[in-house]
Amino acid sequence: MEFVEQLKSKARENKKRIVLPEGLEERTLRAADIILEEDFANVILIGKPDDVLSEASRLTLNNIGKAKIVDPESHDKIDEYVDLMVEIRKKKGLTREDALMLIKKPLYLAAMMIKAGDADGEVAGADNATGDVLRPAFQYVKTMPGISVVSGAFIMILKDKEFGENGMMVFADCAVHPNPTAEELAEIAVATGRTTQSIAGFEPRIAMLSFSTKGSAKHEMVDKVVKATQLAKEKAPDLKIEGELQSDAAIIPEIGQKKAPGSDIAGKANVLVFPTLETGNIAYKLVQRMGHAEAIGPVLQGMAAPINDLSRGCSVSDIVNLVAITANQAAGTV
Ligand code: ACO
Numbered sequence: 001m002e003f004v005e006q007l008k009s010k011a012r013e014n015k016k017r018i019v020l021p022e023g024l025e026e027r028t029l030r031a032a033d034i035i036l037e038e039d040f041a042n043v044i045l046i047g048k049p050d051d052v053l054s055e056a057s058r059l060t061l062n063n064i065g066k067a068k069i070v071d072p073e074s075h076d077k078i079d080e081y082v083d084l085m086v087e088i089r090k091k092k093g094l095t096r097e098d099a100l101m102l103i104k105k106p107l108y109l110a111a112m113m114i115k116a117g118d119a120d121g122e123v124a125g126a127d128n129a130t131g132d133v134l135r136p137a138f139q140y141v142k143t144m145p146g147i148s149v150v151s152g153a154f155i156m157i158l159k160d161k162e163f164g165e166n167g168m169m170v171f172a173d174c175a176v177h178p179n180p181t182a183e184e185l186a187e188i189a190v191a192t193g194r195t196t197q198s199i200a201g202f203e204p205r206i207a208m209l210s211f212s213t214k215g216s217a218k219h220e221m222v223d224k225v226v227k228a229t230q231l232a233k234e235k236a237p238d239l240k241i242e243g244e245l246q247s248d249a250a251i252i253p254e255i256g257q258k259k260a261p262g263s264d265i266a267g268k269a270n271v272l273v274f275p276t277l278e279t280g281n282i283a284y285k286l287v288q289r290m291g292h293a294e295a296i297g298p299v300l301q302g303m304a305a306p307i308n309d310l311s312r313g314c315s316v317s318d319i320v321n322l323v324a325i326t327a328n329q330a331a332g333t334v
Pocket residue numbers: 130131132134135138139143148149150151174175176177178281298309310311
């Protein structure tokens with residue numbers, strides 16, 4: 001697919017170090033083998049080296065020998081990372097003993113490798129729930145300056161090229177923040193607009209979704225989206241943002257013009273911002289499975305370093321694609 005091939009070729013020019021903490025997980029190992037074969041990132045796998053190499057051999061993967069393999073139980077940076085952990089979380093009461101236990105967990109080790117500058121990005125989640133991947137990242141890598149809420153966007157590549165931007169759309173938040181306030185939803189909308197510009201590579205037309213279009217229903221949940229729309233427009237006057245819109249009014253031109261006459265976004269939206277995580281997560285999975293769309297992501301928006309989380313239902317190519325995005329984020333080429 002052209003979009004992913006472009007990402008890989010940009011990543012190949014910079015060869016960033018991407019840590020995959022689930023070094024014994026089969027799809028992760030298969031993905032690592034492909035990434036190393038295609039040579040677009042330097043792969044760091046976390047796991048006992050003998051176990052990782054014997055699993056690679058069982059799966060007849062020929063490139064895993066090119067990866068750096070870090071043993072979480074014994075490596076020469078344990079003390080350095082533990083000191084850093086205690087320094088970052090001392091106000092939260094983290095002791096050296098606690099940190100020594102945590103650093104042996106691959107997801108904490110990966111976060112600390114990034115924090116210490118020993119890795120440029122991380123992709124995990126094939127074997128771990130999203131919360132478990134995100135917590136170490138939130139606690140130690142933290143958010144970008146000025147960002148209070150991290151969210152997750154999917155780049156959706158649809159079979160039907162009539163929707164979005166020639167079949168490409170961006171959906172958010174589908175992965176992280178369960179019930180955003182209006183202020184947080186506004187921040188998510190702006191972050192998703194920026195992800196669309198930088199990674200998907202097109203100018204966003206953002207629909208703030210609801211079960212109401214332009215006052216057709218009255219409810220506090222609608223009020224939240226109306227307020228978020230207004231705040232998002234104030235935060236980013238350069239972005240095209242419309243709300244509140246129902247999903248049909250957002251993506252079907254005739255319905256958009258009927259329900260939101262005069263809008264230059266209604267019916268032509270290429271970015272959908274969902275009012276809650278529930279709606280975003282359910283929607284992207286239905287479009288992916290029933291609409292046979294490719295769902296690339298979730299791309300985490302607002303982290304201080306590129307850390308991206310997979311769905312546990314991911315395929316090998318989902319992992320390869322997300323590593324290509326992460327490597328580009330790390331290189332600043334998206
Ligand atoms: N953005 C930035 N920081 C955050 C966010 C956020 N969205 N959420 C929590 N944090 C911070 C907290 O402020 C806290 O920081 P501190 O410890 O320095 O004070 C730290 O992260 C840990 O917070 P907790 O309160 O321990 O964690 P919480 O219980 O809020 O959990 C989590 C956060 C794990 C992200 C939770 O909101 C969650 O589980 N979300 C749903 C994830 C999920 O299951 N997604 C669906 C699957 S993904 C998929 O299908 C692709």
